[in-house]
Amino acid sequence: MEMPKPDAAVLARRVELIGALRRIVPGEGVIVDADELRAYESDGVMAYRQMPLVVVLPSTTEQVSEVLRFCHEAGVKVVPRGAGTSLSGGALPLADGVLLGMSKFNRILEIDWEDRCVRVQPGVTNLGITTAVAHRGFYYAPDPSSQIACTIGGNVAENSGGVHCLKYGLTTNNVLGVEMVLMNGEVVRLGGKHLDSEGYDLLAAVTGSEGLLGVVTEVTVRILPKPETARALLLGFPTVEGGGQCVAEIIAAGIIPGGMEMMDRPAIHAAEDFVHAGYPLDVDGLLIVELDGPEAEVDHLIAEVERIARGCGATYARVSSSEEERLTFWAGRKSAFPAVGQIGPDYLCMDGTIPRKELPRVLRAMTEMSQRHGLRVANVFHAGDGNLHPLILYDANRPGEIEKAEAFGADILKLCVDVGGVLTGEHGVGVEKRDLMPYQFQPEDLTHQQRLKCAFDPDGLLNPGKVFPQLHRCAEMGRLHVHRGQIPFPDIPRF
Amino acid sequence: MTSVQTPAQDGAPTGPSVLKPATEAQAHEVLRWAVAEEQPVELVGGGTKRAIGRPVQAAHRLDFSGLRGISLYEPEELVLSAAAGTPLAEIEATLAARRQQLAFEPADPGPLFGRPAGTQTLGGVVSANLSGPRRIKAGAARDHVLGCRAVSGHGELFKAGGRVVKNVTGYDLPKLFTGAWGTLVALTEVTLKVLPAPEHERTLLLLGLDDAAAIQALSSALCSPHEVAGAAHLPAAMAAGIPGAAEQGAAVTAIRLEGFAPSVAYRAGLLEKALGGKAATAALEGGASAAFWRAVRDVAPFVARPERAVWRISVAPRRGPAVLGELAARLGAEGYYDWGGGLIWLGTDPAGDAGAAAVRAAVGGEGHATLLRAPEAVRTAVPVFHPQAPALAALSARVKQTYDPRDILNPGRMTAGI
CATH class of the missing domain: 3.30.70.3450 (Alpha-Beta Plaits)
Incomplete structure (x- = not known):
């Protein structure tokens, strides 16, 4: 797994950049000390580690906007981070990038009982929303297993699921609106307490975009009455x-x-x-x-x-x-x-989704792969919606075993795609599954995804190296490849 | 592929040519040519929604009705794929035979625009993100779109999304294309999540409530754990055109419950006990309930008032009565509520700006109002879709530019630039 090569010019300007960031976010909101930076070097995927250039912890939308505008103008990359519970390396820092931590955005702004929605800052935890509304018999439906720690901003970035998705939907089906800052510092509001979009459904595009399109600074979610x-x-x-x-x-x-x-x-x-x-x-x-x-x-x-x-x-x-x-x-x-963690020193958690009917075939193949790779596997499975979580057991202390486990994992995910499924159901692509994207998507499919990025962040400064295995310049993807002068539709009459 | 030409007199400029591809490959070929030659095209399915949006000026019409057929339907997997030109009626009948449905309950806009019912296509429904009364419980069309195949304004055929519900592999482009009115890509195939149809339905009616009291009652119902699947309020004049409501001779506040019969009966009993003290009640069962909600969904009161311009307004539910009240007073407008008060169907005088200035002022920045039905001249002069804040409008324009850089697909349908 390779990340984009650090920009030596940016590394050389570290002191100057820190000074500028301190003018935007004063005091303890800018972290530069190596010991303190270490807390941010990885997310839920401990196998990947990287010290960030600097960590910035803004506490207002204005600060986020100024930080992004500054980085945009200075050509500095930014990696947004919520609670850092990503299971795909979505918040893995960059050596030449600012890590933008949203932990200070931890307030519940409004509970609107009559309209059945809650407006929160993105650093509020998933469970924190349910806790805030439980006394009146409400809850927030998506419940990823990290819900005690993971934040709603991270949920929006990853389109998080949980065990109740089949009936109540994923994050994308439960978010009504966001306030978001673009890489150029502009602030946009998408949706709100009302339903549906007045123009393009950019909220749908942003949900699950893994921090590549913008930094969410406020979220409105719908809450549901608790079942009897x-x-x-x-x-x-x-x-x-x-x-x-x-x-x-x-x-x-x-x-x-x-x-x-x-x-x-x-x-x-x-x-x-x-x-x-x-x-x-x-x-x-x-x-x-x-x-x-x-x-x-x-x-x-x-x-x-x-x-x-x-x-x-x-x-x-x-x-x-x-x-x-x-x-x-x-x-x-x-x-x-954790139970599986007890039976093998380490495990890799995979996250493919398959059409349910393919389960027997996939499990049989997994048993065969387990023998071939010489590693054990245990399966838990969101059976209702076909989301598999094979846990591959390995021992990180044995040389070469992590690579074997990763190869086994890649085989499983490819199989998921082969039977009509997808690489990731709820954990995200991040860096972990990035290089498998071409297995599921043709080049033109990926180009059309990356073109969206060009509308939000044409310079590719926000969370680069995640989701897409190859970075294309927007100018190149914007160019039309057309051949003029052909006679169209020779089989139909011309007028 | 067939191609026809709008009849033109000798020497006169020709009308739009109509191209009707029979396969996805032909649709791709036409669009590749259109992009190469910078020939704008209007995308049409059943044509039921051609009068929605700003008038499209295009030399060519690409008729998708030849691109039809259900390519995949696996009821036990809750998934269906079909070509964009497949009639929705065919899809609904196929699902009904297995006691399943499109839970977002798409409206049939044909009659509202003086066209026959039952002629719209899947591509049209998705491109318009049409969702009916059950939207409050089941989500919008976009919540049920899992994947698609499409041709963009780069002339390239590509796929996005997948056929499984749980999928976070890359950006959720199928949802972005839903409700884009054919201005970003031309959909050639759509994959949808489908759901079991409820075994039974019953609608509880509260009679004679004023708007504010009605929306409050709907809010109480929606805050209860009784899984309300429809929440509408029709003032007396509007109720007069709706089967099941007309007979009541009063304003009608309707709450729909669906599911297994014993569950519906149980919940209806509890809701009636909770809300019945506020007003006289009545109930609609089974087919009568279905007919009522079909009329609410298809905007029957304004099918019966062809002289009115029609607005579709989405606001926070509790703002509903204030917004409609203000517009009734200022414009002599009339309307009714769906989605627990959050959706207002408003009829105005189509003269001048059809009430646009007043409607947009009443809605403000928190919500949106679409001028759904109005004479072409009004739709040309007045923004049909709710104007956006400058940064958002600029972002939307960049999204259009990134997928359709030569402005080939339904140019100008949404705004002057989109």
């Missing part, structure tokens, strides 16, 4: 295929569960050892199905899902009889990553 009740089923199958069949039949019956998660045998055992959730150990596939809504509906659907599961060969079925039991069902799934 939620109950979960734990369903065990002798084969993962049986579980996959059950998922398909639940959806075919017109049921959209609040959550539907699957684990394979290695993941079940790791989770059970770790939290003792009471999972059955004699099954190859374990499905957690959560139904939420009005009590009358949940009771009706629990029975319906159990009937479908039996028909698909479930050998184990347990319905949560209390809130405590429901949370126990989830405890194992939610701690699957």
Whole structure:
């Protein structure tokens, strides 16, 4: 994995740049000391590390605007960062770049109960929004597993998901508006408390753009009334295929569960050892199905899902009889990553999405790859929407093993693309999957994505080296490649 | 591919030529030529929305209605792909046969523009981001667009997005192209998320409420955990044209519940108990409920008032009554609310600016108003889409420039430059 070569001229101007940044963000808001900078050298992907040129922690939109305008004019790169929980290296610093930390934007600005939305600064945590509105029976729906730490600004950048996406959508479906600063320092507002866009839906383009288009300084999200009740089923199958069949039949019956998660045998055992959730150990596939809504509906659907599961060969079925039991069902799934961390010194977490019906084929191929690469793999799976999280176990202390794990991971992601899926469902491309982009997209597909960047940041100063394996100059992509003088449509009459 | 020419007298300048590709490759070929020769084209599907937006001045019309067919439908995967020219009616019938639907409930704009119902295409629906009453619960058209194939103003055919719901691989271009009115790319194929159709529906009606009390009641319903899937209010004069509401002879505030029958009955009971104290109530079941919401969706009150210019206004829901109240007083306008008060369908006198100055002043910077139906002269003189702040307008213009640098695709449809 290579990052853009640092600009020696910028490195040479470090002292001067720091002085200018200090004039914009006074006091402790500019960090230059190596010991303090180290806290920012990586995000959730610890394998990638890089010390930034300098860290700037602005506290107002005006400061963000001035910092960006200054960097734009000085030709200095900027990497935005929220809580730094990215699982794809989206906030990995650049040696010649300013790391723009948004942690001081941590206030909830307005809770509008009547219009069912909340206006917050981007450094507020995902869970912080739900916590602020829970006392009146509301919550914010997307719930990535890092929700205690990850910020809403980072969620917008990554279009974060969670276990409830199938029914309630991703970040993009729950954000109503943002205030955003462009690389040239201009401030734009997209959306608001009203629905839909008056012109181009730039909010949709910005959500999930991994910090390449602008720096979000305010976010308006919709909040939902908490469902009256939620109950979960734990369903065990002798084969993962049986579980996959059950998922398909639940959806075919017109049921959209609040959550539907699957684990394979290695993941079940790791989770059970770790939290003792009471999972059955004699099954190859374990499905957690959560139904939420009005009590009358949940009771009706629990029975319906159990009937479908039996028909698909479930050998184990347990319905949560209390809130405590429901949370126990989830405890194992939610701690699957650390649980797997217990059985192998290190693990790589992959994030492909596949059409659900391809699950048996993908799992069989993964077993074969596991043998070929000589590394173990455990699978947790957002079964409802086909998002796989294979956890590849390796030992970083053994020479060459990280490379083996990365090669195994790349094979899995390519397989996801081969069966009609995608490289990343919710963790983002970042630097981690950047070089695989040409496997999913043709050159003209990628060019059309990069052309969007030209409208927002034509000089490519914002978070370069992420998402796209090759940086093209906007002038080059803007040039039309046309051949004039051909006789068009020889097969149709001319007038 | 077929190509026809608008009839022209000898010696007279010719009208627009109409090109009707039968395949994606032919559509690509035409657009490559248009780009090379700098020939602007108007993109047309079923033609139901040709009278929306600023009039497009183009020498050529590219008719996508020959590009049709569902290429992929996997009900258990909740996904469907179809060519852009596929009639929406065909898609809806295909889904209905498997008890599924497009949850964003696209309106049929045909009748509002004096055209037949049931003729719009998938490409048109997506390009206009048309979403109906269920938008408040299920999201807009853009929330259901997973992927697309398209030809840009560079004359290049490309794909974006995918066929799975969870996908953050690169920018979400399909959503950007949704609602772009064909000014960024020409869509050739669209992949949509589809959802199970509800087994049952019931609409609770509250009768005789004034606008402010009605929107407050809708807000209470939407703040409840009862999963409201439609929240509209029609003042008495507007209700008169709506099946199921006309019979009530009063203002009608409507709350739709959908789902499994026992769940609908349970939630309806709780909502009636919570809100029934404020007004007399009635209920519409099944087909009667569906007919009511179809009329709300398709703007039936203004289909029946062809003399009115029609505005579509989106604001924060609780601002609804103040905005409509002000415009009723200033312009003699009339209208009704959907989306819990957040969507106002407003009818004005089409003379002059059709009320544009007053409408835009009432909406201000927090929301937007689109002049959906008005005579061509008004749509030429008055900004049809809500004017944007300068930095945002400049950014939008750069987005247009990056995808259609020669201004070939539906030039001027949205603003003078877009």
